[in-house]
Amino acid sequence: MTRVISIWLPTFATDRLTRIRNASCAAQADRAFATTEAVAGARRLAAVNGAAAGAGLAPGLPLADARAVVPDLAVAESEPAADLRALRALARWCGRWTPTVAVEGLSGTGGAGLWLDVTGCAHLFGGETALLESVRDRLAALGLTVRVGMADTPGAAWAAARFLDGVPDGGAALIPPGAQRQLLGGLPVAALRLPPPARETLGRLGLRTLDDLLRRPRAPLSRRLGPEVWRRLDQLLGHAPEPLAPLRPAVAHRVRIAFAEPIGRTEDVAAALDDLLARLCGVMDQAGRGVRRLDLTVYRVDGTVTRARIGTGRPSRDPAHLARLFRERLDGLDAGFGIEVMGLDATRHQPMTPAQTTLAAETGADGARDSLPRLIDRLVERCGADNVVRLSAWRSHRPERAQRAVAPDAPQAAQDWPAHRAPRPVRLLRRPVPVIPPTEAGRTIPERIGGEWWQGPAGGEVVDLLRVEDPDGARAWIARDRVGWTKRGVFP
Incomplete structure (x- = not known):
């Protein structure tokens, strides 16, 4: 009900x-x-x-x-x-x-x-x-x-x-x-949340209470009153649905704790959070899922609400690991005049199959496999999600665009991009350096890379790339375009 x-x-x-x-x-x-x-x-x-x-x-x-x-x-x-x-x-x-x-x-x-x-x-x-x-x-x-x-x-x-x-x-x-x-039944028709014109029409017809409407047949009054009156009446009685639009979407996995007396010390908040995490991870274990994002909601005595959010790079239901991720958030949490309720929501989760564990310590094979994702999670919480990235290959013939910074948990790019026939330098310069045009003796066969016309004006122009070697044996990547001769990168 x-x-x-x-x-x-x-x-x-x-x-x-x-x-x-x-x-x-x-x-x-x-x-x-x-x-x-x-x-x-x-x-x-x-x-x-x-x-x-x-x-x-x-x-x-x-x-x-x-x-x-x-x-x-x-x-x-x-x-x-x-x-x-x-x-x-x-x-x-x-x-x-x-x-x-x-x-x-x-x-x-x-x-x-x-x-x-x-x-x-x-x-x-x-x-x-x-x-x-x-x-x-x-x-x-x-x-x-x-x-x-x-x-x-x-x-x-x-x-x-x-x-x-x-x-x-x-x-x-x-x-x-x-x-x-x-x-x-004895309430006025205004209890149906009707607009003023509809209420005035009902008043002229002598229908002043809900009982007056319920005693009348609907068919003779439908043309005069319209469907809105009967829809509101059916919603009030439960004969027609009236869904609510919640401010926050309902979550399937949520736990909460209410305190008999408000708490304020960081140690007490951490202890309550450990209890919430243990309960939530137990629920997630039964559901066969692991959390990817957790929202901690703190309700203070003075009527204010504060929230803290953490995320993981892979599904997890390890209370100790999740508690470490929340540690940075708790240090800056203001309890105000006291906290009376705390809630923990798993707002994002994924299926997580049980893994076979061993008797070895965390430094074993399983621990080594999980150490990097856990390290990334801690770095993300401490430095921010935008500051922890990895390089991923990108489909582009232009060397300076052949890789992009993506999130650590981003899926791998497709590997069906054809490999470059000509070797690529190990290091690209941040800014091209103007150089003197090379002589014929130091040149190798040039490579011509066309502009990526599908990128529009940002696709660039056609550029000729040469591999040159100076008398000391250092090899560089030299480009020629309408700007002139510039050094773009170096080879080992």
Whole structure:
């Protein structure tokens, strides 16, 4: 049975600004406060907090009229982009309860909403009631006005959080499984998330509650109301699917640990990480897979979230090796006021077949085989992925383009490129050096390399290459093009 939590933050825009202001302004949280925007050359209210709404102000009211009602109204410029960034950050913070968190978006009047798919998660927090109260209390502790609802479908949870009677601001509405039709039938049709024209049409027809719609046959009203009304009603009742788009894709292999008391010492974080790695590697062993990329998510007490990521060059499920890769990340980890939850996700993994082990130490054949990949992993974590590369052959007749720097775990290039008939120098100069044209005595048969026309203007022009030898026996590679005679490389 699917269970979804809807989080409704009716004054998110003003709560965000109140939270980020300094202490002197934050102390005025009970003062009427609103954000404004320019509409047709006039300043109008975009969002209001609870105190302003209690004084009779509402979004859309001209600022001059609002000041006539509340002379000491505090205002600030509306910032929808900043509100959306903060909402996404809050969605990541909500990952402490479930990995499937979807952003509903901004309401246009300063409100915002989130969805949490908590299917199979409630028992980890003491049941659905305890989970719902935990979500409400922790969001309220962040200074947010919040209403939450839980039901079988996103639509039912959305309606319960916003319209269910008897749920005050800061309350929690829990709809038991399969009870949404009985408990939500008396709600207004606005609980179906319909646009204003559709709600007005339903009001003119005398259909004001969900029960009014459920008692009417659909066929006579379909042409007048359209399919949207019935689709929303079916989604609320669970008769039609409504998939959520999570902020982060769900991962198949994930482990987490919640602490009874917040931790902050690096030793404690490392011990918790060792436990997570041991559990995750056990799960990966049973699945016959090895990790290629791991994401460590740390949830702090103050509501902030930080992440650390490592990658491996080949599939691995060795906890000790993975812990060494995380060591550099833990040294710079800021625990803030304490860490209360840690999660570890295998965001990239591949099949990994078991290998026969021997009684020899790691310096044996198996250890020697794995030593280079493990060394590369440590270098990548310490120096950065872009700074650890290897040279790979490239299909080009031009010697300076016959190899490229690729990642250490990049697949080998195809070997069907024809070999060069003429020998190539052991070293190419970074920049060609102008030289005097060689005499006939020191020349060998020239080699002509045409321009790579398929590369466009960057393909270069035709160039003649000669192998010359000076009186001391040093041999060099001399090129002639329209620039003149230049030295390009040296032979052994």
